[in-house]
Amino acid sequence: MLEELYEEIILDHYRRPRNKGKVDPSDFVVHDSNPLCGDEIDISARLSDGKITEVKFDGRGCAICMASASIMTQKLRGQSQLAAQQFIVGFLNMMRGETAFGGKELGDLKALEGVLKFPVRVKCATLAWNAALQGLRQGADKQS
Ligand code: ZN
Numbered sequence: 001m002l003e004e005l006y007e008e009i010i011l012d013h014y015r016r017p018r019n020k021g022k023v024d025p026s027d028f029v030v031h032d033s034n035p036l037c038g039d040e041i042d043i044s045a046r047l048s049d050g051k052i053t054e055v056k057f058d059g060r061g062c063a064i065c066m067a068s069a070s071i072m073t074q075k076l077r078g079q080s081q082l083a084a085q086q087f088i089v090g091f092l093n094m095m096r097g098e099t100a101f102g103g104k105e106l107g108d109l110k111a112l113e114g115v116l117k118f119p120v121r122v123k124c125a126t127l128a129w130n131a132a133l134q135g136l137r138q139g140a141d142k143q144s
Contacts, residue, residue: 006111009071011097013108014063019056019073026054028135034123039065043131047139051080057128064112067126071108082137088133095126 005044023044032133033040037111046054055076057069076084091109097116120142 003114006114009108010063010067013067013070014040017057017066017070019070020058021056022058023054023056023136028139030055030093030131031135032119032127032131034061034065034100034127036120037062037065037124039124039127041065041128041131043128043135045076045132045135045139047081052084052136053074054077055132061127062121062124064115065124065127068112068125071112072128073131075107075109076132078079081139085133085136088129088136091129092126111121115124 016137020075023046025046026044027047030043031040031042039059041057041059041061043055043057045056055073057064057073059069061064068098072088075087081085094109095112095116112125115121
């Protein structure tokens with residue numbers, strides 16, 4: 001019944017998204033879309049002393065896309081920019097089926113690994129993460 005549990009996690013985040021909206025003022029806003037599915041997303045964040053102090057997502061899309069963004073904001077808030085980038089890269093690797101997720105506590109992310117079984121949905125699950133990674137790289141450039 002593990003799959004049902006994962007489905008429940010995804011639906012819970014879809015119905016009650018965490019950190020939805022826009023960070024204002026923000027250090028970066030990145031828009032990305034997944035035309036295959038119609039997902040649209042904005043990731044905005046505030047950075048301070050090399051840390052992500054606030055991160056939110058906005059947009060619309062399928063349950064997997066929205067839930068993935070919601071889970072991501074919970075994982076990234078409070079992390080250093082460097083740790084967050086490594087975390088995102090680790091997640092993206094996992095979603096390519098390349099590596100296990102470095103032995104870290106997966107928590108709700110485990111639910112997203114199930115998406116690997118549906119290759120056309122992987123882009124839905126990774127959309128927010130790619131946008132956040134792009135934003136963090138821009139933000140790092142700006143601050144250095
Ligand atoms: Zn989608």
